[in-house]
């Protein structure tokens with residue numbers, strides 16, 4: 001789900017309405033998506049469960065722009081150790097067949113650390129982590145390892161901006177998420 005700027009024209013009165021996504025409490029917002037770095041030092045399976053309790057999912061990175069955003073968010077999380085983070089990619093269903101586990105779909109993007117997606121490995125059950133020391137490239141890692149993780153949420157449609165015929169802009173609905181915050185990046 002992506003809201004971006006969905007512009008609809010009300011049938012009467014030439015009123016323009018833009019619906020904007022906001023993020024749940026704790027997440028930061030970038031391009032209508034929501035990211036949350038969690039410093040809990042847990043196994044991959046526990047990371048997935050934790051993100052679900054927060055109403056989201058363990059992050060699945062399916063594009064260069066999501067990878068770049070994730071790197072930006074992680075660079076701002078310098079106080080969290082170990083600086084290793086689970087994402088929702090594993091080959092738990094079928095060795096070396098990397099899937100987004102929530103979506104049960106093969107990956108459509110990857111950013112392997114050199115040749116680490118070693119297809120000859122007979123080790124069963126690998127999950128993917130991003131570490132600061134590898135510049136947040138993807139590494140197959142034993143799923144039982146304890147580390148931190150990033151949750152993802154596709155945003156909630158709560159804020160409606162209304163433009164009337166004089167192009168006057170106002171918020172018609174009150175923000176239910178008071179704490180909606182933008183992700184900030186050093187390099188932007």
Ligand SMILES: *[C@@H]1O[C@H](CO)[C@@H](O)[C@H](O)[C@H]1NC(C)=O
Pocket residue numbers: 041081082146147
């Ligand atoms: C994370 O958990 C592992 C295993 O329990 C432990 O060895 C390590 O010290 C923990 N790291 C932090 C930063 O809590």
Ligand SMILES: *[C@@H]1O[C@H](CO)[C@@H](O)[C@H](O)[C@H]1NC(C)=O
Pocket residue numbers: 096115116117118119
């Ligand atoms: C591993 O196999 C997958 C699927 O067959 C392939 O897309 C990928 O490029 C391979 N990775 C390496 C490092 O050879």
Ligand SMILES: *[C@@H]1O[C@H](CO)[C@@H](O)[C@H](O)[C@H]1NC(C)=O
Pocket residue numbers: 025176177178179
């Ligand atoms: C916003 O954050 C404050 C302080 O952390 C919290 O008390 C409040 O419940 C949050 N609001 C929402 C809507 O979650």
